[in-house]
Amino acid sequence: MANAPAAEEAAPKGGGSKKLIIILAAVLVLVLGGGVAAFLLLKKKPAAEGEEGAEHAEPAAPKAVAAKPKSDKPPTFVPLDPFTVNLADKDVDRFAQIGVTLEVDDPKFAEQLKAYMPAIRSNILMVLSHKTATELLTREGKEKLARDIMRESVRPMGIELDDEDEEEEADAPKKKKKKRRAAVVSPINQVLFSNFIVQ
Structure with a gap:
């Protein structure tokens, strides 16, 4: 029990x-x-x-609406040969190897890009050679580089995109004047990096 x-x-x-x-x-x-x-x-x-x-x-920035794809077609990608360039660091010799791919909506525009490729590559090399390693190692630096590459990629075709960084640095009255100017729509949707090595 x-x-x-x-x-x-x-x-x-x-x-x-x-x-x-x-x-x-x-x-x-x-x-x-x-x-x-x-x-x-x-x-x-x-x-x-x-x-x-x-x-x-939407009324103030029509380029944001116009940059969106209007059809269900997949975008066209234009890969560029990798860039190897000496950077602008003064204290040490540094270089970068960067792979760039441009995303566009229109396959016809992709063919136009290929026709202007020597001038586009030259412009991108000029942008890269003025960068320092510290600028390229941050996320903000990479995003600014992508904007610079987008602007320089369409310049040989006579398309002038506004530099957003210059607008931010400008005085308030000048900034208002730039916003009133008709916005230019970029035919390039994105700049994509396929490799990014800084040494």
Whole structure:
């Protein structure tokens, strides 16, 4: 009989640990569910604000609307031969090897790019040779380089894109004058890097 009370005492302990595990699992599921719900709700708010901002920015910046693909055709990619260039670092000899691919919507424009390729490569080499290793190693430096390459890639064809960095540095009255000028739409959607080595 002494064994019977011991067995009864052991059963509640086992049942208590099972209850504890079930409660912890339920709390964990609630916390994870709440986290996922909060993430989805917060994710939808910026997207909605971005859409509202796009509606307000549409009259002021028509080039953002015009740069979007109008059809379901996949974009055309124009890969350029890799660039190897000495950088503008004065204290040490540094060089960069960078692979560039241009993304365009129109295959006809891709053929035009190929016709102007020597001038485009020359312009890109000039941009790269004026960069330092510290400029190219940051994400912001790479993004600025992509904008510079986009601007210099269309210049041989007579398309002059505004330099966003010069606009930011300009005085406020000059900045307003540049915004009033008709925006030029770039036929290049993106500049993509296929390799990026700085040594």
